[in-house]
Amino acid sequence: MSTESTMSGIIGVFDAFGRSVTNSALAIADRLCKVSARHAQLYCSPTGCEALGRVSIGVYNAAPQPVWNDSATVAVVFAGRLIRDKFEVSNSQNLSDEQWILECYRRHGVAMPVLLRGVFSVAIYDVEQRRVLVAADRLGLYPIYYAHRSGHFAFAPTQNALLCDEYIPATLDWVGMAQYMRFQQLIGDTTFFEAIKFLRGGHQLVYDLDSDTLQEVVYWRFDPNFHTRSDITFEDAADETVRLLLQSVARCTEASHRYGVFLSGGLDSRIIVAALGCLGHQPPALTYGLPTARDAVYASQVAQRAGLAHHTCFQENGKWVEQYWRQHLYLTDGSHAWVHMHGIYALDLARQLMDVNLSGFLGDTLVGGEALREYLSGARDDAYTYFAKIFEWLITLENWPGMTEWEEQLLYTPATFAQIKGLAFASLQEVLRPYLSYPEPIRTELALIWNTDGRHYSRYMDFKRSAVELALPFVDPDLMEFVLTLPPDYRRKRRLSRAVLRRLSEPLTQIPYDKDDLLPTDNNLLRSSHAFVQKVQRRLARLVGAQTTEQNTLHSDYERWLRTDLRAWGESILFDQRFLERGLFNPEGIRWLWERHMSGKELWTIGKLAPIMSYELMLREFVD
Template identity: 25%
Template structure:
């Protein structure tokens, strides 16, 4: 993995090496092994390298034969060996033994269609000096992000926004000053792409390219791949017809991600997805796989290390379990710095910690990310079918039940039944699109209105995205194209790269994604049995007790932590600076804190969202220049 950045001055002004170097230095954590630069009058490209393949060679930037095409590249191309053979047969000459040089030669042959030939996780920039054009590309699933700023004089891009902000022409203006955008953030817990937290800075979306004509100053953004539609149910479908091809596709995806010239391991939570990946890794290597898990001392309901140990013992891995007692408030500024944005997903805490600790042992770690999205692994998918079946129950009855449950005190444990029941009943009183969004949203519509005086912006946004009369297939598709790239994959990229660790997700192989989409829906969600077909794929590879164990999300005991640190929470959220900012209704914020302190409600995740918001303003907007805390 690497960090890349670049500048094109459309007004012809030369790019200062000092500016490009400042941008590149900001990305040091993404690539501590090497740095490279290409400067030519009004264009500058740079990268930081984390050496994985061809460690001693493959310095970037990379070039074609006549050096008219220059490439900086972040990621891994898993089919690079086959591509090299094809390109060599066509007469191309390679200078390095790595994967990235294939991009320069592919661009020669295929121009803007080059990304279609790549299998992997990547973001790259290719500068065509002869045509004075720049091509940016993001991989199909959005595993490797790329951001850009554009005006009449300047085009700037980078793997992380903080690098863009080092360019003096890039402004730092928050979109969250607008209550509409603030309401979206509070609803989703992140800022939906292609927007970012900054005005005029955009994310290039998964499966898209951006072509800049430096001579005319015009840009065009186009998809080169579309996420596959989700197949509906087929009652005649048999699991036995699908298990062999899914297992083979997943095995191939794992095999490709074992290519590395550095130590390699895997995250192992003890759940189905990561356990299955490790089982296949163990089959494909002659070495004992190193596996890593994390738990929190004193919080048994969030601790899966016992299950990870069971899987490790069964498979014979070299397993390390990290048990930590972090202070959430100490981690807050570090996480916000690495995300460049308010980001409410508190599972970033254990992901960040396990990445830091894993990096002490290996440079690459395979993960189970994406299994739930491909194979309907969340209980909320079953809840959606249940709501449809219970459609004859009048909504006023659901609303009455929701009010009764809402009056009862909530605990902070992981599987608190009262919280789960309350959330289900509240959602069940609404149309399906709004019901589903209510189960995943952070602040409900009433809380958003109390905080921002905005009506249900988030619910309307999601319902508009998903369409008029959704079914479960549409909901699965929406989950795969919103929550997966904008939350889970951003989290995986930021937390692993913060530790200079390369994370690889076999479930995100686009050929496996396309295959999974064709699997009939009833083989994914079989009654209330989530991920049914994937469980059948795992039979014989893992113990049934692991396969059939109830799903446990990867989280942190945030509610309990923030009750212990409630004084610090008040200091941040009710500070004079926060009041003067005027973003939120202070009485509504104080109500959330008081309800959480008293044990009436568990607002841990919501308070964390507000803490990341205020900390982001402090680090990125208030400060004269963003500086790592």
């Protein structure tokens, strides 16, 4: 079957009781092909009880799938890119990734996923063993959602696609709602629906058709015997980080695709640009957002300094949100709110410029030490202090400030509050417990990497994959494993990021960083002198009444847009009869929160409103 698809991913439907799954599989594939013109391939067995397929935009893994072994007894579907240089099998130089996986499965059976390195999703159907194996990469960056119910097992890249299967009910999960409203994201394996789970990074599923049993296994976790290195100086650590990063970028660009960079004013994309330059690449760069944002201003300077062709896709108002919210919802399930859809309007241009975007994903966390902030570096030896600190962090600092305890009571109806009270914190504790065996600060870093980067920020990649594939240099396993063992002070406050950038391109350290407007150099004299000059210039401008162009610190002004361009749209969601009749939220409380936002007297109320709006849109599109 060839049709249209949203993003690269794998799908499968299997029934142990002999019921046909063909219609369910076709419905799932059709839902995944709703948004953009690409490809879907689907195999249905002669009995109609097994279906396996792949949706793809035709960049990575372009050959038809499933791929079968020579005896046509084992099939594999695969999305993503493997790093195969550590676990090579004999005579495999000419094997595709899919053929290589089949050979690893032949040798190692269900233990095969431990050999896989890279960013991917994979499923194997063993006809003779009547067994299905599904595995996510170590971080779960190609999403896999699954459901197992009464002899029926299905998986797909989105929750909403699985709801097209008649055997999977759309019963809401109160835990999912509680997490989403408090954290503005989902964590662990929770989804919006009781019957559906998220396959976490480093996990695999083994489904036995004969016994109708599903087993979830952890095939990889960060070294439980972790210890911080004490045998390396900062300068040597920076040199080795550069070497490993260049190795990673070389791996990411070894195929004959058109590569490009979504360029911001931050450090991650700038480091990628610098590394590409060292390897002789000058890819096109694309910047989106407000034209007056620091992001855009400094990205332009970086592109000019690096000699890149710089393309822009700017939006000066918020009207584009009404055009793109539905596309974003179908690609992400709404699992991060509509205020995280920035850049979706630039995807048509991106597809013209590149096949693969080299993304800076995880760079700020890994090399920049984002999770090593002082706020998270207090006394956290006991479990309860640790749980409370992370809880407070997710609500107040990770995104816009979210719903507080007292707001929760005012905004929900009494019936909803009775169901949802305490679930966000209780579920967070369960998610965090496996990390307690690690020492601080790596404990918190791992928890945040797998549950905020892996479950929240990776959703940006979901909608970008509807147009281009992504290569993730900072997610390279060799780089990650090295950097996470370095002394924390080497990475705090982006110290290592600045040292890496200086080694790759000294000129790019002379352009300010968008978040603090300071030069990203480890030359403290130059950095402080630049800050002093800027301060003096701003003060003189105010004294003489000079007109200056105000630079937005954020690339998208969702707060203001909801008060102006998107006000009617917001009211059509929150004060519509369908919203009121659901009985989930207290209408008076919602009106009170809306008026607080409309007054403009209070910052960051968007973090409380946006999840409620996106949740309602999700219900309208996928449940009603």
